[in-house]
Amino acid sequence: MKLTILVGTMTSTADYVAQAIEMDCADLVAAIEVRLMDDLDSGIFDVEKSNDTLYLICTSTYGSGDVPDNAQAFYESLAFQPQFLGHVRYGVIALGDSGSHQSTFCFGGKKFDERLRDLGAQRVGEICCLDASSEALPETAGVHWCREWLAKAGCEGS
Numbered sequence: 001m002k003l004t005i006l007v008g009t010m011t012s013t014a015d016y017v018a019q020a021i022e023m024d025c026a027d028l029v030a031a032i033e034v035r036l037m038d039d040l041d042s043g044i045f046d047v048e049k050s051n052d053t054l055y056l057i058c059t060s061t062y063g064s065g066d067v068p069d070n071a072q073a074f075y076e077s078l079a080f081q082p083q084f085l086g087h088v089r090y091g092v093i094a095l096g097d098s099g100s101h102q103s104t105f106c107f108g109g110k111k112f113d114e115r116l117r118d119l120g121a122q123r124v125g126e127i128c129c130l131d132a133s134s135e136a137l138p139e140t141a142g143v144h145w146c147r148e149w150l151a152k153a154g155c156e157g158s
Contacts, residue, residue, distance in 0.1 A: 001153075003053075019139075057093070106129040
């Protein structure tokens with residue numbers, strides 16, 4: 001099983017989480033690829049490319065509950081170039097700040113989840129919401145969640 005982490009970020013925090021997962025979870029999957037969402041479109045989920053791949057959306061929330069700037073085109077391509085994604089298994093790590101943005105907390109990741117589910121993709125487990133207002137380091141919390149999530153997805157080692 002291959003893990004592809006798709007990163008939406010404004011301040012690089014989501015990228016740091018993805019890089020920590022890449023380093024600390026390599027023993028659970030055959031390969032891990034981290035891709036910034038810049039220049040991605042819905043073609044990333046092509047049936048042939050998705051064979052034996054598990055996807056992880058790792059994204060922050062920007063502004064009033066939007067996806068980050070580098071994720072906008074990718075997010076919109078899922079609506080403008082819709083395709084059935086029943087072959088896609090995925091998870092979501094959503095970053096937000098409940099202290100400053102309680103009403104839109106983690107909406108960037110939640111929006112991706114809703115759009116992927118509308119297209120038939122199958123989410124594995126629950127969404128991981130990482131809160132900037134907590135004392136936990138997002139990298140540590142993300143790795144802990146991801147190890148459990150990979151086990152739920154059936155990844156037991158490379």
